[in-house]
Amino acid sequence: MRTVWLALLVxxxxxxxxxxxNSQPENPAPAPAFGQNAPVLNxxxxxxxxxxxxxxxxxxxxxxxxxxxxxVSESADTNGGNQxxxxxxxxxxxxxxxxxxxxxxxxxxxxxxxxEYLGGGAFYGSPYDVKQLQAAxxxxxxxxxxxxxxxxxxxxxLPDGSFEIGTFGGAPGLGLATGGMGTGETGGxxxxxxxxxxxxxxxxxxxxxxxxxxxxxxxxxxxPRSAVTVAGGFSNAHFYDSSNPQTCLLKTGCTAFxxxxxxxxxxxxxxxxxxxxxxxxIYGFQLFQFPQDTGGxxxxxxxxxxxxxxxTGRLSVVAGVGPQYTELEEGGYLSHWSIxxxxxxxxxxxxxxxxxxxxxxxxxxxxxxxxxxxQATRLGLKRPLGRTWDFYADLSYSHNRKLQFTAVExxxxxxxxxxxxxxxxxxxxxAYDFFAAYRFSEVAFNTPGGVPVDLRGSTGRxxxxxxxxxxxxxxxxxxxxx
Numbered sequence: 377m378r379t380v381w382l383a384l385l386v387x388x389x390x391x392x393x394x395x396x397x398n399s400q401p402e403n404p405a406p407a408p409a410f411g412q413n414a415p416v417l418n419x420x421x422x423x424x425x426x427x428x429x430x431x432x433x434x435x436x437x438x439x440x441x442x443x444x445x446x447x448v449s450e451s452a453d454t455n456g457g458n459q460x461x462x463x464x465x466x467x468x469x470x471x472x473x474x475x476x477x478x479x480x481x482x483x484x485x486x487x488x489x490x491x492e493y494l495g496g497g498a499f500y501g502s503p504y505d506v507k508q509l510q511a512a513x514x515x516x517x518x519x520x521x522x523x524x525x526x527x528x529x530x531x532x533x534l535p536d537g538s539f540e541i542g543t544f545g546g547a548p549g550l551g552l553a554t555g556g557m558g559t560g561e562t563g564g565x566x567x568x569x570x571x572x573x574x575x576x577x578x579x580x581x582x583x584x585x586x587x588x589x590x591x592x593x594x595x596x597x598x599x600p601r602s603a604v605t606v607a608g609g610f611s612n613a614h615f616y617d618s619s620n621p622q623t624c625l626l627k628t629g630c631t632a633f634x635x636x637x638x639x640x641x642x643x644x645x646x647x648x649x650x651x652x653x654x655x656x657x658i659y660g661f662q663l664f665q666f667p668q669d670t671g672g673x674x675x676x677x678x679x680x681x682x683x684x685x686x687x688t689g690r691l692s693v694v695a696g697v698g699p700q701y702t703e704l705e706e707g708g709y710l711s712h713w714s715i716x717x718x719x720x721x722x723x724x725x726x727x728x729x730x731x732x733x734x735x736x737x738x739x740x741x742x743x744x745x746x747x748x749x750x751q752a753t754r755l756g757l758k759r760p761l762g763r764t765w766d767f768y769a770d771l772s773y774s775h776n777r778k779l780q781f782t783a784v785e786x787x788x789x790x791x792x793x794x795x796x797x798x799x800x801x802x803x804x805x806x807a808y809d810f811f812a813a814y815r816f817s818e819v820a821f822n823t824p825g826g827v828p829v830d831l832r833g834s835t836g837r838x839x840x841x842x843x844x845x846x847x848x849x850x851x852x853x854x855x856x857x858x
Contacts, residue, residue: 414600416648417523424684425644425656426605427526427593430692430722438483441854445477445548447496449811449847454840456500458536460580460819460829461836470501473847475509477549482857490515492552498535500582507535507582513552523596523603530589535582546768546799546811548849566642566660566678567696567718568737568750576613577742577750577774578793578819580831580839583633584616585743601648605658612637615743633743637665644682656682658696662738666746672705674747674779676738678716692722702738704747706780714749728759739776744786747779761800768799786829788821788837809849817841 415421422428449472456469475496482489494511510533517526530553547554576587593607615633644658662676682696697717704710720733732755739750752774759767777790797815804810819839821829828835 414522414597414603415651416601416603416646416654417595417597420688421648421652421654421684421686423595423603423605423644423646423656424654424682424694425646425658426595426603427528427591427607429694429720430684430686430688438488440482440857441480442857443479443550443851443854445479445849445851447473447475447477447548447847447849449473449845451843451845454842456502458580458582458839458841459834460821460831460839461834467502471843472499472501473497473509474499475548477547477553479550479552479854481550486519488515488517490550490552492549494547494549494553505582508584509534511547511553513554515552523594525592525594528589528591528593531587533584533586535584536579546813548851566640566658566662566680566737567716567735568739568752577739577752577776578744578791579742580744580819580834585633586612586614586616588612603646605642605644605646607640607642609640610638611640613740613743634666634741634746635743636740636746638740639663639665646682652685652687654682654684654686656684658682664738664740664747672746674705674738675703677701680716680718690724692720694718694720700738702779704780706782728757730758731756738779741778742776744788744791745776745778745780746782748776748790749779750777751775764803766799766801766803768801770795770797772796786821786831787827788823788829791819791821793817793819807850807852809851811845811847811849813843813845815841815843815845817843 416423419428421430451471451473453469453471454467456471473496475494477492477494480489480491490513492511492513494509496509498507498509499505500507510531512529512531514529515526517524532553576585579585589609589611591607591609593605595603595605597603612635614635640660640662642658642660644656646654646656648654658678658680660676660678660680662674662678664674664676666672678698678700680696680698682694684692684694686692695718697715700714700716702712702714716737718733718735718737721731723730732753734751734753736749736751739748741748753772755771757767757769761767773792773794775790775792778788795815795817797813799811799813802810818841821837823829823837826837828837
């Protein structure tokens with residue numbers, strides 16, 4: 377028996393030695409830094425205080441390419457001039473839009489680059505008029521061992537607010553230049569800061585308006601579960617109106633669109649306390665600047681507590697709330713406390729994707745006001761209908777309350793903006809799409825005693841618009857550049 381036990385012991389020691397030799401190569405590679413595989417830097421569940429949002433789509437292999445696209449559409453519009461005081465049955469006119477897009481995406485081992493240009497024209501039938509449509513987008517990412525930095529820029533020169541998916545079937549291209557910063561949906565950061573406040577909540581008239589947003593943000597992991605985020609951005613909105621604040625001050629009842637600049641700085645801390653859950657705290661400072669005759673400056677200090685729950689490929693919930701301290705220059709000095717908050721739900725079940733958002737924040741006022749307390753909500757749905765059909769639906773509503781009272785703003789205490797739309801797309805082979813779209817939108821001003829407002833030569837309190845669109849889009853196979 378002693379011999380048997382000794383043989384078993386020698387056999388066991390031999391097996392252990394062999395296992396160690398097999399598991400340890402002669403030249404072992406160095407262990408990767410925690411930032412390369414830290415859960416807090418996972419792109420499917422990024423820091424809750426950052427500007428990126430969790431991805432719900434399965435990621436495929438990244439390829440560098442150049443992709444062009446052309447879109448032609450024809451719309452029947454009940455209010456092509458986008459005038460106030462116009463109801464849904466005032467008059468029907470045609471609007472033809474021709475748009476071209478060129479997209480570039482380039483991948484390197486530690487950097488990514490995305491570029492998009494979108495341009496064309498809108499041809500109005502009655503009275504005949506031509507308006508330019510121009511937009512460009514940039515997103516550049518560079519990564520290091522424990523973090524990354526991203527530069528984003530979105531520029532647009534448009535006659536009536538912004539490109540909207542339901543108005544004329546959506547814009548061609550990948551969507552980088554149309555305000556989504558490459559995602560098409562709101563990202564993270566402070567409430568309302570996914571575009572640092574340049575989003576237009578409602579528009580009246582078809583005067584050209586230029587908007588630009590530039591953002592630089594960075595994420596730095598402290599350990600596999602914690603990270604700090606910082607971001608800084610500048611944005612502006614300029615309205616090329618024949619009226620301006622200086623000439624309006626010399627006239628009675630004259631109203632002009634208000635130009636604005638905005639500077640935003642924010643910093644946050646995120647901690648992953650469970651596999652699917654994060655908590656964070658974020659502080660931000662905002663400076664809104666308007667022409668001195670139309671409102672001067674607004675200073676904002678914001679603190680938000682944030683929580684997120686993410687299940688990769690299925691669900692993403694982000695909720696945050698906190699105090700906001702606002703200082704106003706209104707011929708003197710005024711200050712007040714308020715609440716800012718943000719909630720977003722993104723859910724994917726089967727082939728259906730749903731996004732619902734609510735935000736309360738301070739905005740630049742969309743040209744109507746020199747600053748506004750804004751509450752905005754949106755519901756979006758995307759679903760394929762069979763193998764070659766896609767369906768998109770979108771509902772949005774915002775309430776905007778004036779923060780300052782000046783001589784040249786719209787004479788209203790607040791205004792409401794709402795829209796609803798749907799798009800059906802039919803894929804005709806790999807290179808062509810046919811689409812049909814419908815959209816309803818309304819801007820309604822709340823004035824003392826129901827007095828109508830006078831804006832750009834039109835008088836009233838409500839602007840309504842029904843738009844029906846059909847069109848075709850050509851998008852050939854992208855050209856590989858690797």
